[in-house]
Amino acid sequence: MRALCWTGVNETSVETVEDPRILNAEDVVLKVTLTTSCGSDLHLIGGYIPFMRAGDVMGHEFVGEVVEVGTAVRKHRVGDRVVVCSFVSCGRCWYCTQQLFSLCDNGNPNPAITEALWGFAPGGCFGYSHAMGGHAGSHAQYVRVPYADHGAFPVPDGVDDMTALFASDAAPTGWTGADLGEVRPGDVVAVWGAGGVGQMAAAAAWTRGAERVVVIDRLANRLRQAEQHVGAETLNYEETDIGAELRELSGGRGPDVCIEAVGMEAHGTGPAYLYDQVKQQLRLQTERPNALREAIHACRKGGTVFTLGVFGALADKFPIGAVMNKGLTLRGAQMHGQRYIPEILERMAAGTLQTSHLATHVMPLEDGPKGYQMFKDKEDGCVRAVFRPHG
Incomplete structure (x- = not known):
């Protein structure tokens, strides 16, 4: 599949990478329909968070269609349209039961770096360096979603993908x-x-x-x-x-x-x-x-x-x-998205929360490096660059 990768400080490139696959029974694989740049990505691109490796797939804010489900997934089926919380949380550790989802004990499978930096490790985040779990990001045609029953949410009928996209990270x-x-x-x-x-x-x-x-x-x-x-x-x-x-x-x-x-x-x-x-x-x-x-x-x-x-x-x-x-x-705090996304989707469905105006520049994923340059330099009034991985 094609994916937008970090290839060095101030360098990104669209590369062919391996397709994701189910690794754990609670995973789903998602066909990404829309994914967007975020200001925090610029810290990665600029080398201010020095835990990226060349070839890492970027992106953490996305919406898509379920194409494969693990055997323990109960809330999702192939064909479902879902928006995914950018932070990976198990839904059952002590922090998740306190609704402190971005502090999940199980969402970050590589906690040593942040334990050394901050004393304890927060949860994991899609596409946000090996300090935050090394999860492959959403700027790709497909993405694996761990703990999908807790991190993926059905998009209500009547809410378009461009609106729902921002229920993944910006709104929560x-x-x-x-x-x-x-x-x-x-x-x-x-x-x-x-x-x-x-x-x-x-x-x-x-x-x-x-x-x-x-x-x-x-x-x-x-x-x-x-x-x-x-x-x-x-x-x-x-x-x-x-x-x-x-x-x-x-x-x-x-x-x-x-x-x-x-x-x-x-x-x-x-x-x-x-x-x-x-x-x-x-x-x-x-x-x-x-x-x-x-x-x-x-x-x-x-x-x-x-x-x-x-x-x-x-x-x-x-x-x-x-x-x-x-x-x-x-x-x-990093955002506790699983706490707020249901309310946000309800407001989107009711028409009381506007978000699609943030998508000032929409383009194919192949134009991802150009989109990030526009986003970084605020060219042409760019607020968010949104990528379509399937054209």
């Missing part, structure tokens, strides 16, 4: 931020980043009763999407003082909940951004945390800051003093 990641960030009715919520995850975090904040939702970015087309499709207020950090604006619209206090949806390669302005950029390029730190720093400083006293953007290991100049002295709650 946003839901994770709003839920675990404990957005409450009447809250003012600020979201850093107007990509797919940031927009979905803003949408999720509305569902939890937020009074005002503000999305912060620098790219006009993404800010327009956040306004038109999510109903958020927007701020361009290159044109205004974000801290002052947020205090102004929150009665002088600052937002109740600040959600950082950018991660380790955040763009920014000023000396702190340049400092982070130099240290990251020299590999003296793994992150550019300027958006997270801004969120911590902007949040009201006693508020909550939630990190949705992917971070790898170490960040310099982290404002722990502000966290402690302002009484902030600082949380983070």
Whole structure:
């Protein structure tokens, strides 16, 4: 089959690779109909997560058709149309029973790397390096889905593939931020980043009763999407003082909940951004945390800051003093998609959640390297590059 592979730092290529097969009784094999780029993939391509091997198949956000089922699969049949959670979770370990699905004890068959980095290993993720299990990714014509009864969800009739695609990762990641960030009715919520995850975090904040939702970015087309499709207020950090604006619209206090949806390669302005950029390029730190720093400083006293953007290991100049002295709650997580995907699909079926607008550029899988270059460079207003593996 054909698949988009990581072949080196800043290099990808569409290659012919072996077809996936059933390895465990709980697997299914899926014919991938749509799969999309994600901002966290750029960390892999850029070499910031150094656990990729040449030839690894990328991609973790996808929808498709079941073509083969393992003998222990009970919820799926050949021909079913399903969307798959990007994180691999067994559904029965202690963490899964607590609905902390991305922390599954069994989803990552190669836990040693992350145990050394973080003390304990999280679950596995499709196409996201050998640190996260070495699972082959979704930028391929076919993909093996482990623990399919827990990670694959039937797409409701009336929900098209392009809409359902973003129930795989972008939407449940946003839901994770709003839920675990404990957005409450009447809250003012600020979201850093107007990509797919940031927009979905803003949408999720509305569902939890937020009074005002503000999305912060620098790219006009993404800010327009956040306004038109999510109903958020927007701020361009290159044109205004974000801290002052947020205090102004929150009665002088600052937002109740600040959600950082950018991660380790955040763009920014000023000396702190340049400092982070130099240290990251020299590999003296793994992150550019300027958006997270801004969120911590902007949040009201006693508020909550939630990190949705992917971070790898170490960040310099982290404002722990502000966290402690302002009484902030600082949380983070990879998304617990199995907890939220059923609700998200229901909202899609009811027409109350829009996602297909994120797919600004749709192309064959063979154009995958071009799509990622457009996505990385934000060419032609690219928010997400979506690939059709079967043409």
